[in-house]
């Protein structure tokens with residue numbers, strides 16, 4: 009495949025914080041398997057229809073492990089580290105994932121719910137005292153998911169500010185230099201090694217203690233696997249939730265009824281969160297895979313060794329699957345959206361992310377029933393990058 013030539017660039021550009029890149033509707037209609045140029049200059053095939061995106065996400069010939077081979081096309085100049093769930097295929101992936109899934113269960117998330125509620129209230133209290141207007145990102149969307157991850161991993165309270173500082177630096181795309189990001193990453197790895205040693209000595213009922221204890225026929229997680237897993241959970245679970253929390257609140261505040269749309273019934277609340285997840289993608293594309301064999305998608309032949317991207321954001325707006333797909337419809341049911349992916353890499357943190365969103369929206373609606381935008385919606389800007397979308401700020405007021 010040719011490298012470094014011109015063509016349609018990926019990710020496509022969006023016009024505003026509220027609309028997906030327009031290009032996707034055209035691609036779904038006329039070029040469901042489109043050749044694009046990634047920021048690295050390498051080419052990829054971009055799939056935009058629901059069924060094709062599902063295929064790319066779940067077909068064993070669309071590999072995660074191959075994305076880190078030196079000869080493979082790259083998304084950016086700096087790919088993910090090898091050795092974590094993000095860069096593995098079965099059977100290595102299956103082993104690691106089932107070891108972690110055994111510890112990171114829906115039951116553990118259920119047990120964590122009361123504590124997640126307290127964490128939400130601890131952040132909303134000071135926001136209310138401040139009197140508004142406030143930036144919802146700063147006051148809540150950013151600190152909340154990292155507080156939850158600290159709770160999940162069992163990071164002691166006294167260390168949380170330090171932990172948050174490192175993770176902010178690692179996740180920030182622009183605010184820190186590469187050197188600073190690396191230093192923070194090393195500091196965080198060092199910290200997690202110390203914490204894991206502590207959990208070995210005195211296990212608690214947190215996930216890190218559980219991960220220290222898990223093992224299968226091949227033995228326990230290695231130290232490297234353990235630390236990489238903790239980092240993966242932090243990276244996969246922090247900025248994604250920050251982004252979706254912000255855009256979800258923005259969606260509700262633009263809709264008649266505002267936070268009054270957050271229902272008290274469990275099932276209705278769950279359905280509202282699913283619809284918010286469908287319309288608020290974490291990015292303007294989807295995850296990268298590299299083909300390990302020749303495949304054919306929607307009649308197009310894709311040669312082995314090609315980069316393929318299943319555009320989750322577009323699949324979730326596919327008109328053949330979702331009637332009136334761009335409309336946020338709180339009464340929509342049973343959509344089977346792909347926001348958490350599909351197949352063997354389906355988001356491991358989905359139960360936690362759902363719990364966080366449900367709890368946050370409920371607490372917010374209770375504390376701030378009159379919450380509204382403090383600026384016109386058109387002034388709210390999306391920070392689009394390669395990894396995860398996030399509103400630059402979300403100014404809100406109440407009372």
Ligand code: HEM
Nearest residue numbers: 093241244245248249252295347348349353355356357361
């Ligand atoms: C609204 C929030 C979230 C969204 C939309 C989201 C979305 C996704 C998606 C689309 C994937 C699949 C990527 C692929 O197929 O290549 C994924 C994987 C993953 N997510 Fe999430 N995620 C969210 C929150 C979380 C949280 C809170 C955690 C954990 C604390 C988490 C942990 C993971 C992990 C570990 C994987 C890799 C799974 C694997 O490769 O087997 N995510 N997520």
